[in-house]
Amino acid sequence: MYQPTSLDTQLLHERAQQLEEQLDRNRQGLISDDDFKPLRLQNGLYIQRHAPMLRIAIAYGMLRSDQLRRLAYVSRTYDRGYGHLTTRQNMQLNWIEVDDVPAALHSLADVGLHGIQSSGNCLRNITSDALAGIAPDEILDPRPYAELLRQWSTFHPELAFLPRKFKVALTGTPQDRALVQVHDLAFEVVRAKPQAVFRVRVGGGLGRTPILGPVLREELDWHDLLSFTHAVMRVYNELGRRDNLTKARIKILVRTVGIEVFSEMVEREFEVIRHGPDQLHDEDLERVKQRFVDPDWSKARKATVDLKAIDPQQQKAFERWLKHNRLPHRVNGMAAVLITVKGPGRPPGDLTSDEMDAVADVADRYSQGFIRVSHTQNLVLPAVPEADLPMLYEDLRALNLAKPVGGLLNDMVACPGGDYCALANARSIPVAEDIARRYEDIDALESLGPIDLRISGCMNSCGHHHIGHIGILGVDKDGKAFYQVLLGGHSGHGAKAALGKIIGRAFAEDEVADAIELILEHYLEVRLPGETFHDTVQRLGHTPFAQVADKARKPENVRS
Amino acid sequence: MNSMTMQNLNQKQSVDNTAVLQEQRTFAVELRGGKVIEADVPALVLDPTHSWEENFQKIQGADSVAIFFPKAVDGRGLSLAARIREISAQIQLHAIGALHVDMIYFLRRCGVDICHLPEKSKAVVDEQTQAVKKSLLQPFSLHYQQSADSIAGQLADKVQVVLGTQVAA
Numbered sequence: 001m002y003q004p005t006s007l008d009t010q011l012l013h014e015r016a017q018q019l020e021e022q023l024d025r026n027r028q029g030l031i032s033d034d035d036f037k038p039l040r041l042q043n044g045l046y047i048q049r050h051a052p053m054l055r056i057a058i059a060y061g062m063l064r065s066d067q068l069r070r071l072a073y074v075s076r077t078y079d080r081g082y083g084h085l086t087t088r089q090n091m092q093l094n095w096i097e098v099d100d101v102p103a104a105l106h107s108l109a110d111v112g113l114h115g116i117q118s119s120g121n122c123l124r125n126i127t128s129d130a131l132a133g134i135a136p137d138e139i140l141d142p143r144p145y146a147e148l149l150r151q152w153s154t155f156h157p158e159l160a161f162l163p164r165k166f167k168v169a170l171t172g173t174p175q176d177r178a179l180v181q182v183h184d185l186a187f188e189v190v191r192a193k194p195q196a197v198f199r200v201r202v203g204g205g206l207g208r209t210p211i212l213g214p215v216l217r218e219e220l221d222w223h224d225l226l227s228f229t230h231a232v233m234r235v236y237n238e239l240g241r242r243d244n245l246t247k248a249r250i251k252i253l254v255r256t257v258g259i260e261v262f263s264e265m266v267e268r269e270f271e272v273i274r275h276g277p278d279q280l281h282d283e284d285l286e287r288v289k290q291r292f293v294d295p296d297w298s299k300a301r302k303a304t305v306d307l308k309a310i311d312p313q314q315q316k317a318f319e320r321w322l323k324h325n326r327l328p329h330r331v332n333g334m335a336a337v338l339i340t341v342k343g344p345g346r347p348p349g350d351l352t353s354d355e356m357d358a359v360a361d362v363a364d365r366y367s368q369g370f371i372r373v374s375h376t377q378n379l380v381l382p383a384v385p386e387a388d389l390p391m392l393y394e395d396l397r398a399l400n401l402a403k404p405v406g407g408l409l410n411d412m413v414a415c416p417g418g419d420y421c422a423l424a425n426a427r428s429i430p431v432a433e434d435i436a437r438r439y440e441d442i443d444a445l446e447s448l449g450p451i452d453l454r455i456s457g458c459m460n461s462c463g464h465h466h467i468g469h470i471g472i473l474g475v476d477k478d479g480k481a482f483y484q485v486l487l488g489g490h491s492g493h494g495a496k497a498a499l500g501k502i503i504g505r506a507f508a509e510d511e512v513a514d515a516i517e518l519i520l521e522h523y524l525e526v527r528l529p530g531e532t533f534h535d536t537v538q539r540l541g542h543t544p545f546a547q548v549a550d551k552a553r554k555p556e557n558v559r560s
Numbered sequence: 561m562n563s564m565t566m567q568n569l570n571q572k573q574s575v576d577n578t579a580v581l582q583e584q585r586t587f588a589v590e591l592r593g594g595k596v597i598e599a600d601v602p603a604l605v606l607d608p609t610h611s612w613e614e615n616f617q618k619i620q621g622a623d624s625v626a627i628f629f630p631k632a633v634d635g636r637g638l639s640l641a642a643r644i645r646e647i648s649a650q651i652q653l654h655a656i657g658a659l660h661v662d663m664i665y666f667l668r669r670c671g672v673d674i675c676h677l678p679e680k681s682k683a684v685v686d687e688q689t690q691a692v693k694k695s696l697l698q699p700f701s702l703h704y705q706q707s708a709d710s711i712a713g714q715l716a717d718k719v720q721v722v723l724g725t726q727v728a729a
Binding site: 015018022028029031035039121151152154157158234238271272 | 608611612632633634635636638639640642643646660661662665666667669670680681683684695699700701702703704705706710711714715718719721722
């Protein structure tokens with residue numbers, strides 16, 4: 001991963017210092033609350049339902065053990081002893097005091113972490129594939145390009161006051177693990193040689209108007225990565241709607257003018273700035289690549305005999321864990337291991353400070369201190385020698401972090417919802433908990449097969465409900481929380497990306513988990529051998545599932 | 561999209577608080593060294609809610625222009641400033657409107673020479689030096705992208721090709 005230079009680190013301290021001074025100016029009335037708001041948001045500082053919230057960017061999901069330890073320290077010292085992993089490779093602290101934020105940011109700056117552009121109407125923190133650099137299907141490691149984009153977009157004055165937020169993702173594989181079709185701007189590697197070439201998508205996104213991003217350019221030479229992005233941003237900055245918040249995202253502009261016209265406008269800008277200062281040169285890439293340190297892959301060790309759990313009683317559970325939580329790795333004898341931060345009693349993505357410390361220790365012992373954060377709110381250890389898997393399993397099991405649910409129903413994604421978020425219409429966490437409790441039994445979970453359940457507490461769709469095989473969306477009806485259920489969505493990893501469709505009227509809070517259970521039971525009854533839930537929905541359509549889900553409706557909840 | 565539609569798209573978004581903002585009492589800060597200076601707002605005031613092509617036509621032959629910011633969070637003025645600086649090293653660029661002291665950094669990076677801040681912002685001016693704090697001008701010791709100033713005037717030829725007309729200010 002990228003090792004910050006002393007100047008990079010100095011910059012982060014200067015940013016914390018700047019926020020401290022801005023807070024002072026705000027207190028003195030030199031900048032109004034309205035003027036201060038975008039400045040604090042661009043440091044990830046929100047004022048939330050109960051308390052301020054600080055969103056810390058984990059650049060394209062790469063984390064070191066010392067950084068995780070620092071997150072443990074900061075969440076313990078300035079928050080309530082836990083943090084929340086988001087769907088955009090961030091960690092959020094939900095109870096921090098505003099006055100403590102500069103000190104927290106200085107502390108994070110020491111290890112190269114920050115909240116820069118993790119919120120606000122700016123170009124946000126860049127995200128990528130959590131398996132970048134280790135995926136067997138990778139055409140090109142996208143991380144140096146992500147870092148080039150991250151650096152260039154940091155404090156770029158033309159990207160700071162956009163009509164609305166702007167999210168960028170990169171991926172280096174044909175398999176989409178970076179949600180490239182639901183980003184405002186995304187780069188997918190087409191080929192690596194002789195020069196890296198990206199396909200560019202624009203105007204994807206979820207929220208109120210979910211759209212899969214159309215292709216803006218089939219091929220873009222990597223040298224033009226920044227200048228082309230600048231061209232897109234100029235068009236958007238100047239023509240994106242500023243009169244209506246719900247129509248301000250770039251997807252609305254692209255849809256209004258059409259992708260062909262939008263493309264012409266971008267190409268015209270590009271012609272002007274292409275060979276200007278944003279053009280990248282080989283030495284720029286080399287400079288960034290030299291700052292990347294990867295695990296020592298020579299430490300790979302294949303297991304000499306079939307893997308056996310240390311505790312024989314645990315053999316079956318260990319095998320299950322391998323089946324669901326061991327991820328493919330390009331290096332023979334190395335394993336990538338998914339740590340699902342999920343399950344009953346734990347809001348999806350929540351880690352205590354003690355767990356952060358413990359995972360940092362585990363990462364040092366088994367993965368050379370390297371950790372990844374995925375958009376599914378999980379952690380990945382990217383460099384575990386295969387022979388160490390039994391010991392790693394035992395250690396994770398002792399920490400209650402060895403749930404073998406990777407890719408299964410209980411690996412569900414959920415936003416913090418109405419329990420924390422000021423925007424939410426409904427709570428997400430109790431719904432996640434209710435469903436997780438119903439499927440605690442691993443046999444039942446395994447029998448359901450791969451299911452991607454995603455829950456959002458409001459239209460803003462932080463829980464990515466449109467792209468779950470099952471999506472749940474919290475809505476407000478006359479002051480009461482209801483939940484729409486969507487089926488047919490897909491993230492684009494393993495199948496074509498697709499947006500789910502609502503199956504019918506929203507369910508009351510005490511109906512929604514029943515509805516999901518009925519849908520899943522119906523799937524078990526009607527599936528063909530080997531058919532996944534998503535496949536069955538594709539084959540049969542929504543109607544039979546909507547019909548069974550209707551049985552969950554209670555007479556007392558009937559609305560006019 | 562034809563230019564008429566584009567115009568409509570833009571106009572729909574203009575915020576008509578110009579009169580209020582133009583009546584506010586301001587003082588001028590030059591953004592190289594941060595000194596408070598005596599400077600009038602240029603006669604030519606550009607509206608960034610109009611297209612940059614239209615604004616480029618207006619600046620033909622002008623020595624100095626002001627860009628009006630209807631809201632501090634409206635980044636269109638920043639792109640317009642950067643665009644003008646990219647085609648002209650000479651033109652003096654002013655910023656007026658809904659500005660506050662923390663905009664200084666962004667304006668400076670986009671090639672603005674002088675900003676006109678509301679009178680209440682004077683509290684950030686050091687009485688001795690009659691300049692704003694360095695941390696407002698240059699909060700960071702490093703930038704990962706070039707400022708518009710660093711390429712001042714260098715893109716004039718390219719813009720001329722795209723527009724098919726002279727653009728040098």
